[in-house]
Amino acid sequence: MGTSGPYSELEYLILAMVGENISSGYAMRKEMNRMRGGRWSAESGSVYRVLRRLEKDNLLLEARRVGVPNRERTEYELTPHGEALLHSWLTFPPDRTELAFLVDPIRTRSYFLGRLRTTEQMRVVKTWLQESKHFVADLRRDLEATSFNRPIQDAAYQNLLYLAEARHEWLKKLLSQIKQVSGVPAAAVGVADEEI
Structure with a gap:
């Protein structure tokens, strides 16, 4: 066979x-x-x-x-x-298809944020940022607790943390873009920037 x-x-x-x-x-x-x-x-x-x-x-x-x-x-x-x-x-x-396979459902949602009012866009992205911050912190703890005790496998697993951190930075830029385009003061949205 x-x-x-x-x-x-x-x-x-x-x-x-x-x-x-x-x-x-x-x-x-x-x-x-x-x-x-x-x-x-x-x-x-x-x-x-x-x-x-x-x-x-x-x-x-x-x-x-x-x-x-x-x-x-x-x-x-x-x-x-x-x-x-x-x-x-x-x-x-x-x-290239393997390299291009970067699935992120948050990115998919972000394509359609323009359907919301500007203040709602900012509130939504700030909520995503808060959740992202918690996810990154949880992932850091998980990586420390879930060592494979093999340097190459541990480094491969750390890729998740790098991707999560990169998404968090992208969300900050997305929020900045929304603020820049809208001219809405940050105080008009519920979550303070220092919390994210």
């Missing part, structure tokens, strides 16, 4: 976890819940569906079953084809 491809980020993630000896669906889901910010689902149905596909495509094989009967975990290992595909994914330069 050969590979059918193309593969999703979730499928490559699962191949990579098997390559790192995170080899059962349960262990994968547990690890994925630690890894925030992906475009994949850690739901059991998603993980087990992908494991079956990768096994069918001769990229993984069942290595062993561990545990008590009726509660066994299936553990997987990479086949030579799976190892080659994983290596290719890790070493191949990303294309």
Whole structure:
């Protein structure tokens, strides 16, 4: 049996976890819940569906079953084809669509802020800024508490903090733009700038 491809980020993630000896669906889901910010689902149905596909495509094989009967975990290992595909994914330069995939539902909302009165636009963006400030603080605490104890993985996870901080700075600029265009005094809106 050969590979059918193309593969999703979730499928490559699962191949990579098997390559790192995170080899059962349960262990994968547990690890994925630690890894925030992906475009994949850690739901059991998603993980087990992908494991079956990768096994069918001769990229993984069942290595062993561990545990008590009726509660066994299936553990997987990479086949030579799976190892080659994983290596290719890790070493191949990303294309522009991968780099351009910066999902932010707040940005999507911001496209339509012009539908609101100016004072309401400022109030909304200040609310977003307050929530963003709390999110960044929570993320900093979470990163300190959720170390992978592997410098490269920790640095990859820190990307979330950098993106959150960049969004916060962008929200400040958005608020500044609204104020500049409107000429409305900042005091006319409920939240003080120093709170954001």
